[in-house]
Amino acid sequence: MMSQALEILNFEQQLQVQDDSFKELSVLDKDGNIIDEAGFEAAELSDDKLVELMKRMIKQLVLNERSVKLAKQGRLGFVAPTRGQEASQTATSFAFNDADYLMPGYRDIPQMIHKGFPIYKAFLWSRGHHEGNLMEGINTWFPQIIIGAQFVEAAGIGLGMKKRQLDACAYTYTGDGGSSQGDTYEGMNIAGAFKANAVFIIQNNGYAISTPRKVQTAATHLASKGWGAGIPSIVVDGMDAIACYLAAKKAREWTVAGNGPVLIETMTDRLEPHSMSGDDPLRYRTKESIEEWQKLEPLIRMRIFLENKNLWNEAIESEYKEEVNAEIDDAVKKADNVQKQKVSEFIETTFEQPGFVQAEQIEKFREAGK
Numbered sequence: 001m002m003s004q005a006l007e008i009l010n011f012e013q014q015l016q017v018q019d020d021s022f023k024e025l026s027v028l029d030k031d032g033n034i035i036d037e038a039g040f041e042a043a044e045l046s047d048d049k050l051v052e053l054m055k056r057m058i059k060q061l062v063l064n065e066r067s068v069k070l071a072k073q074g075r076l077g078f079v080a081p082t083r084g085q086e087a088s089q090t091a092t093s094f095a096f097n098d099a100d101y102l103m104p105g106y107r108d109i110p111q112m113i114h115k116g117f118p119i120y121k122a123f124l125w126s127r128g129h130h131e132g133n134l135m136e137g138i139n140t141w142f143p144q145i146i147i148g149a150q151f152v153e154a155a156g157i158g159l160g161m162k163k164r165q166l167d168a169c170a171y172t173y174t175g176d177g178g179s180s181q182g183d184t185y186e187g188m189n190i191a192g193a194f195k196a197n198a199v200f201i202i203q204n205n206g207y208a209i210s211t212p213r214k215v216q217t218a219a220t221h222l223a224s225k226g227w228g229a230g231i232p233s234i235v236v237d238g239m240d241a242i243a244c245y246l247a248a249k250k251a252r253e254w255t256v257a258g259n260g261p262v263l264i265e266t267m268t269d270r271l272e273p274h275s276m277s278g279d280d281p282l283r284y285r286t287k288e289s290i291e292e293w294q295k296l297e298p299l300i301r302m303r304i305f306l307e308n309k310n311l312w313n314e315a316i317e318s319e320y321k322e323e324v325n326a327e328i329d330d331a332v333k334k335a336d337n338v339q340k341q342k343v344s345e346f347i348e349t350t351f352e353q354p355g356f357v358q359a360e361q362i363e364k365f366r367e368a369g370k
Contacts, residue, residue: 015220018219018220018221019220019221021221022220022221022223022224022233022234022235022265023235024235024236025234025235025236025237025243025246025247026236026237026240026243027039027040027043027240027242027243027246028040028240028241028242028243028301028302028305029240029301030239030295030300030301031301031304032300032301032304032305032307032308033305034242034305039242039243039246042246042250043242043245043246043249044249045242045245047309047311050306050309050311051306051311051312052094053090053091053094053241053245053302054302054303054306054311054312055320056090056094057087057091057241057299057302058299058320058321058324059090059110059113059114059324060082060089060090060110061083061086061299062321062324062325062328063082063109063110063113063119063324063328064081064082064083064110064272065083066325066328067079067081068276070123070332071126071276072276076123076126076127076276077126077127077128078106078126078275078276078277079126079275079276080106080107080109080274080275080276081107081270081271081272081273081274081275081276082107082109082110083270083271083272084205084239084268084269084270084271084293084294084297085107085203085205085238085268085269085270086110086241086297086298086299087238087240087241087243087244087266087268087302088201088203088205088239088244088266088268088298089107089108089110089111089173089203090110090111090114090241091242091244091245091248091298092171092201092245092247092248092264092266093111093114093115093171093248094114094245094248095245095248095249095251095252096171096199096248096252097168098115098116098139099139099166099167099168100139100168100169100170100171100252101139101140101141101154101157101161101168101169101170101171102115102140102141102170102171102172103140103144103150103151103153103154103157103170103171103172103173104140104141104142104143104144104150104172104173105143105144105147105150105172105173105174105175105178106143106144106145107143107173107175107203108143108173109122109125109143111140111173112138112140112143115138115139115140117135117140118331119327119328119331120330120332120334120335120338121335122331123331123332123335124335124338125142125143127335128346129338129341130341130345130346130349131338141153146183147174147177147178147181147183148174148178148179148181148182148183148184148187149183150172150173150174151172151174151178151183151184151186151187151188151200152183152186152187152190153170153172153187154170154171154172154187154198154200155170155187155188155190155194155196155198155261156196157170157198158170158191158196158197158198158255159190159191159194159196159197161196161197162195162196162197162258166197166256167256168197168256169197169198169199169252169255169256170196170197170198170199171199171200171201171248171252172187172198172199172200172201173201173202173203174201174202174203175202175203175204175205175208176202176203176204176205176206176207176208176213176216176222177207177208177209177211177216178202178208179202179204179216179217179222179225180208180216180217184200184202184225185228185229187200188200188225188226188231188261188263189228189229191229191231191260191261192229192230192231192260192261193229193230195258195259195260195261196255196260196261197255197256197258197261198255198261198262199248199251199255199262199264200226200261200263201248201263201264201265201266202222202223202264202266203238203266203268204222204265204266204267204268205238205268205269205270206268206270206285207270207274207281207284207285209274209279210274210279210281210284212284212285221235223235223263223264223265225263226262226263229263231260231261231262231263232251232254232262232263233262233264233265234247234262234263234264234265235265235267236264236266236267237266237267238266238267238268238269239268239269239296239297239301240298240301241298241301241302244266247266248264251264269290269293269296271290271293271294271297303317342365342366342370343365343370344362344363344365344366344370347361347362347365348362
């Protein structure tokens with residue numbers, strides 16, 4: 001019989017236990033086959049819902065393609081590509097409803113649009129126009145630029161929902177780089193301590209800009225950081241739309257029932273640059289690694305799965321892409337026709353109550369017609 005003391009002091013075994021503790025949730029394999037029938041049934045996705053989910057993922061794909069082109073043309077400001085994360089973002093967000101409050105990061109524009117945020121306003125946000133921060137009638141905040149800060153904000157909103165006994169929660173996203181920020185843990189910790197209605201999603205897309213995930217932390221799984229805050233934490237195949245939806249659905253059910261928050265780590269990949277602001281992924285990763293991940297793209301397996309159920313085909317997809325492209329064309333025109341901001345207005349909308357110096361600057365630029 002092994003000594004209890006020596007068993008506790010077996011540090012190598014501790015590391016192995018950590019590695020074995022997080023099995024990856026998967027329902028749909030890379031070839032579009034259901035590999036867990038019970039999991040698929042638990043998702044409760046009707047044929048209509050499956051088609052709607054696919055449409056949302058296609059919309060994210062087209063929006064990303066158009067946004068990247070517009071950025072290259074100099075017609076948008078900051079753009080963070082989302083290709084490869086259609087399941088991790090769109091499928092998880094599909095599990096939440098209008099009453100739930102989204103706290104997005106800067107890569108989470110698709111989830112905002114699925115929630116009802118107009119595309120033209122998303123373009124204005126990218127350009128730095130103040131109208132891009134107006135969210136009337138939609139339970140979402142503007143995209144957070146401060147890495148990890150949205151986790152703290154989600155904890156606060158989720159706590160408010162719990163205290164008001166609402167059948168709703170706050171949900172938020174960050175990347176693997178964001179999981180290295182103090183705000184991320186602090187948000188989960190306070191939410192866990194007060195059992196706030198919150199779902200935290202870490203999209204492990206492999207790189208914090210150019211820093212590989214493996215050199216960011218020695219943690220075997222980023223989900224283990226949730227255990228430090230005392231909250232249930234799981235790892236999900238982030239290229240499997242059904243698994244991502246199922247994870248978010250069950251996490252929402254758990255937290256709105258008053259049980260406290262949940263952390264979901266989605267294993268995905270960023271198939272394009274971190275942003276369109278000069279990043280070149282081939283400086284820190286190989287073309288071969290990107291090509292291998294491309295074979296696992298969420299849309300490939302989802303497309304095969306729906307085609308086998310006679311719910312989807314090339315004609316349906318082509319027609320829907322045309323519809324989305326037309327919507328984006330209208331959004332570009334509308335954004336272009338919004339009155340450009342003057343320097344005085346930039347300063348005025350920065351502060352709710354401009355201080356003496358700002359007031360002086362506003363008056364100076366106004367007098368100059370700027």
